[in-house]
Amino acid sequence: MYHEPALLQETIEGLSIKPDGTYVDVTFGGGGHSGAILSRLGKQGKLFAFDQDEDALVNCPEDKRFTFVRSNFRYLSNFLRYHGVAKVDGILADLGVSSHHLDEAERGFSFRFDGQLDMRMNKQSELTAAKILNNYEEEDLADLFFLYGELRNARRIAKTIVTARREKAFERISDFVEVLKPFFGKEKQKQDMARVFQALRIEVNHEMDALKALLKQSVEVLNPGGRLAIISYHSLEDRMVKNFIRSGNIEGKLEKDFFGRVSTALKAVNNKVITPRAEEVEANPRSRSAKLRIAEKV
Ligand SMILES: C[S@@+](CC[C@H](N)C(=O)[O-])C[C@H]1O[C@@H](n2cnc3c(N)ncnc32)[C@H](O)[C@@H]1O
Numbered sequence: 001m002y003h004e005p006a007l008l009q010e011t012i013e014g015l016s017i018k019p020d021g022t023y024v025d026v027t028f029g030g031g032g033h034s035g036a037i038l039s040r041l042g043k044q045g046k047l048f049a050f051d052q053d054e055d056a057l058v059n060c061p062e063d064k065r066f067t068f069v070r071s072n073f074r075y076l077s078n079f080l081r082y083h084g085v086a087k088v089d090g091i092l093a094d095l096g097v098s099s100h101h102l103d104e105a106e107r108g109f110s111f112r113f114d115g116q117l118d119m120r121m122n123k124q125s126e127l128t129a130a131k132i133l134n135n136y137e138e139e140d141l142a143d144l145f146f147l148y149g150e151l152r153n154a155r156r157i158a159k160t161i162v163t164a165r166r167e168k169a170f171e172r173i174s175d176f177v178e179v180l181k182p183f184f185g186k187e188k189q190k191q192d193m194a195r196v197f198q199a200l201r202i203e204v205n206h207e208m209d210a211l212k213a214l215l216k217q218s219v220e221v222l223n224p225g226g227r228l229a230i231i232s233y234h235s236l237e238d239r240m241v242k243n244f245i246r247s248g249n250i251e252g253k254l255e256k257d258f259f260g261r262v263s264t265a266l267k268a269v270n271n272k273v274i275t276p277r278a279e280e281v282e283a284n285p286r287s288r289s290a291k292l293r294i295a296e297k298v
Pocket residue numbers: 003004005006026027028029030031032033034050051052053056071072073074094095096097098099121210
């Protein structure tokens with residue numbers, strides 16, 4: 001299966017779909033969420049779906065109400081304008097990679113296989129994991145492992161990488177995993193390795209920058225009463241989403257007007273983050289870290 005959608009029911013309910021509305025799924029993937037949106041739309045409804053990975057094309061439905069945009073969602077408003085759409089009634093983002101990415105050895109996202117150190121969601125982009133490992137300064141490597149991987153021994157890992165690449169440039173996952181293994185105790189080896197891979201993937205795909213751009217544009221393109229639903233899998237992403245909904249900026253700084261009032265463009269629909277039920281996690285363990293936030297345009 002290409003991808004099992006996370007928090008499907010909760011997300012669709014949160015979008016509060018109007019049958020004749022216009023919706024955007026900015027992370028189409030296997031099309032599970034998109035399919036559920038289409039099933040709630042009437043004849044006049046429209047769905048635009050973005051994915052930067054051309055592999056997702058195979059999942060596109062034959063449906064007149066559906067338009068696929070093979071692009072990064074950081075260009076959301078430009079592409080909507082190109083398709084003659086000024087405003088939409090709902091935006092869904094289910095961030096990160098799909099199971100398809102993790103299960104395809106040659107894409108290089110998983111340490112379960114010995115593929116190239118690639119990790120690009122967009123196969124036409126320049127930066128790969130190998131380029132980062134072979135060229136970034138030691139300090140920049142340490143920062144990305146600390147920030148995106150939340151690894152406490154980020155500095156030592158970065159130093160080891162820089163020492164190892166003097167002998168031989170990194171090309172394959174197996175070489176990289178061998179260099180890192182001594183850092184992680186047996187019990188937590190998989191967890192820590194997953195954090196290292198996550199950090200590299202976030203950097204390769206500039207995921208934090210894309211999310212920032214998406215949040216800013218969502219406010220411009222949503223109709224009043226329109227809904228924004230974001231599923232994130234990493235605490236940095238969730239913090240960014242939470243701050244933006246609360247304050248209108250990613251730092252979470254509450255800005256007051258002349259009268260001391262805080263006015264924000266979005267209002268949280270769920271104050272508490274929505275996480276998968278135990279049955280969902282059991283059926284689909286990859287949904288474990290999913291966190292859903294829903295907001296409404298004021
Ligand atoms: C978690 S999967 C989405 C799965 C989807 N909700 C489903 O039901 O199958 C994330 C998808 O979004 C795509 N993606 C991630 N970041 C993106 C970005 N900045 N722009 C466009 N597509 C992106 C990935 O290529 C991947 O296919």
